Amino acid sequence: MNFQGNFRDIGTFDVSELVALVNQLPQSEWDKQNVRQKRYEVHKDTQFIGIVYDEDFRHQNGTRHEMLDTFGKALNPLFAKVAQYYESAPDIMGKFGRPVQGYFIRVSLAKLRAGGEINEHKDMNFSLAHSHRIHIPLITNPDVKFNIAYESRNLKVGEVVEINNRRVHSVKNDGDEDRVHIIMDWVFPWEPCCCSDKTHPDQPCTPQNCLMTDRLKIPCECHPEDQIHDQAFSNAISGT
Template identity: 35%
Template sequence: MDIGVALRDLGQVDSTALIERVLGFDEQAWVENSYRQKQYDVHTLTESVVMIFTDGKGWPNIEVSKESGWDLLADVAMPLMHKIIERHYPPGGTIIRAMAAKLLVGGVIKPHVDAHPSFHVGHRIHIPITTNSRVRFMIDGKPNRLAVGNAYEINNQKQHSVMNKGKEDRITFIFDYVPPEQLQRMQQMQQASQ
């Protein structure tokens, strides 16, 4: 969603339980769902544990499903996501994507804008799990540093990219929240197309 700025700092969050859970995943959890890596060229050097997902097909009548990461993450991720939503966004919306995403050592997510209409209506929230001083997260041509212990909303309608030149993987928990007024617009679009 275009939020008028490149990055919005949502402040400190207690992400300890989420961090501990994600750092405890074995390699199999990271490679079980490779849809994003296969479908989107910019994500070929990433791995994901996907909890909630939509591919956006049939827009605006999209299917949102619980994925294999639900059982691994829901008990620690859902309360944290709801706290962030409660503090910063109107209630009554829905989460359409949620996942832990790992950018491997030496990995690059090339400059891109999230183009699907679902990205125009949803707030994209990042909760850093790990980072290092050699991670470069560019949004709208400027570097941004995302700190563990905080949450951020990124403007995914501005060009953004990530580079990990560090010696450790960079892991972020990401979720997309569609607020109620946008859900209402989606429903109106759906009714108009019938």
């Protein structure tokens, strides 16, 4: 989801139980789901465990995987914290004018190997453009940098942070330890994207209505403070 700013601080969470569970995972669990790093060059240095996940990046009825049995109990208070935050965030509630319930469409563990990187990209499918992408570091080190547009941050263990995945972002782990984050995507049904008023007024966001803006064929100029950094990237992907 695009929003004003690069990082949105939601709070902190005691992740010690989650860290202990991750440390108990055998490497074989990380090796099971290797579709993502094979399919996307940008994920070549990552490994991934889907807890709620579908390869088709659907926007509702996410598939719960067996890893939820292991992590569910420790994750529940984190789910509740994030839900409570969004369901009472004034700027988001202002879009609806009434209380709305959301849900998690994806929850996963993502490892970035020591020395690895995720190259500059923007998230470009409908569900990623219409959900709130939240990162919570479980294992990290001072030499991991999360870069969004003009801003670079070293996210600390237990920070709960939404990242603006519609701006150019990249990650680099210059430490000598693998980095592990929880990544969760929070959805409010029918929450409009930033471009909706402009490109399809009075119609809801749908994969069809938003195709051109999701793919950035129609440039998004909704939060102009970021335009300078974005322009070079937009030109590069559109071939101009």
